[in-house]
Amino acid sequence: MTHQTSDLEAQLDALRQEGQQAIATAETLEQLDQLRVKYLGKKGQLSQALGGMGKLPPEERPRIGALTNEVKEALQNDLDTKRTALQAAQIQAQLEAETLDVTMPGMYRPQGRMHPLNSTIDRALDIFTGLGYTVAQGPEMETDYYNFEALNFQPDHPARDMQDTLYLTDGNLLRTHTSTVQIRYMEENDPPIRVAVPGRVYRRDTVDATHSAVFHQIEILAVDEGLTFSDLRGTIKVFLEAMFGDVPIRFRPSFFPFTEPSAEVDVQWKGRWLEVLGCGMVDPNVLKAVGYDPEVYTGFAAGFGVERLAMVLHQIDDIRRLYNSDLRFLRQF
Structure with a gap:
């Protein structure tokens, strides 16, 4: 294993840990979407990390490619799980805010009549x-x-x-x-x-x-x-x-x-x-x-x-x- 390969593996592993931690602490769907772009977007950190694959020996590229897919799948799974949780929390909060207590007496409004x-x-x-x-x-x-x-x-x-x-x-x-x-x-x-x-x-x-x-x-x-x-x-x-x-x-x-x-x-x-x-x-x-x-x-x-x-x-x-x-x-x- 070359020195460049070892550095790329370490970079991908650090990227996964950093991304998973950031996703876990996201509080809104907007923040979550920003993290998706930051890590998995076309100009995201994962794409930038893979920019050096062309310098690797041909026999080491498949292993780095497989590791890259693992990192991508891990981050994507965490994003999907977190999105589902945030959406459920948002719906629950809306239900609680709009809940009508049907046991409370209504406000009396006199019925109108035709003049x-x-x-x-x-x-x-x-x-x-x-x-x-x-x-x-x-x-x-x-x-x-x-x-x-x-x-x-x-x-x-x-x-x-x-x-x-x-x-x-x-x-x-x-x-x-x-x-x-x-x-x-x-x-x-x-x-x-x-x-x-x-x-x-x-x-x-x-x-x-x-x-x-x-x-x-x-x-x-x-x-x-x-x-x-x-x-x-x-x-x-x-x-x-x-x-x-x-x-x-x-x-x-x-x-x-x-x-x-x-x-x-x-x-x-x-x-x-x-x-x-x-x-x-x-x-x-x-x-x-x-x-x-x-x-x-x-x-x-x-x-x-x-x-x-x-x-x-x-x-x-x-x-x-x-x-x-x-x-x-x-x-x-």
Whole structure:
């Protein structure tokens, strides 16, 4: 055995002892991976130690090669064993950290309830979507054009006095009805259309038991070839019967700038007639404003206040109860 062979054997033996000791004291998987690269990587210490094999006599190289494999296998086995142990310890630590003591009493969280306004909106929209209507929404801050002009309200039209409007300093306004979305929807879509529009609206109104400056509306709009007042009446009848059951319904002539002819609709509820919505055939001027040909298309629209329906359905005596967040009231629903 040459002196060079003896030195290489001693170097390999020392490398194995050093590596095994370092692996045994590794505390994390990251440290372990660093040791793997340090000892067994392409530029690791084992590869560097073997760099001198080319200087050995040919008859001594097989023995050094076998010793090298032993060192490599020993280090690899220690790495695998240590990795398994560290992974198991990591999983155990995670389990202990995430353990839930099911014997401990849980934290009480009161169950939420659907607000009567939301439930009324959902109930109405379920009926209309079942009839093939699409739900659409739009901005609550509007321009005079969408809120009035496009809906056949001329600047000096007396009907503007019917809706005391909240104007903003920039010339815009808070919408007084959800009919604004009907105009926006027709501008973006060609007939035939069926759309239901829920949303919050604003009017300068004195707050009392039946009035609020902020309230909610749902309006529907249908435009197609050949639609008549009979289609409107049938739609309203189906909707009201779904909401109130088999109750008497009556239509009374009325006036709205954006529909002609127009009607108010009442239902007989608990022995008296209650006004619940307004409706009518879309005025030809409204169709012209959005580029529809009134000689080809006709349409109908209807709208109602959500608060009115909610108060009737739940026998609520004061509209302000819907807004004051009194849990004694809300827990009833």
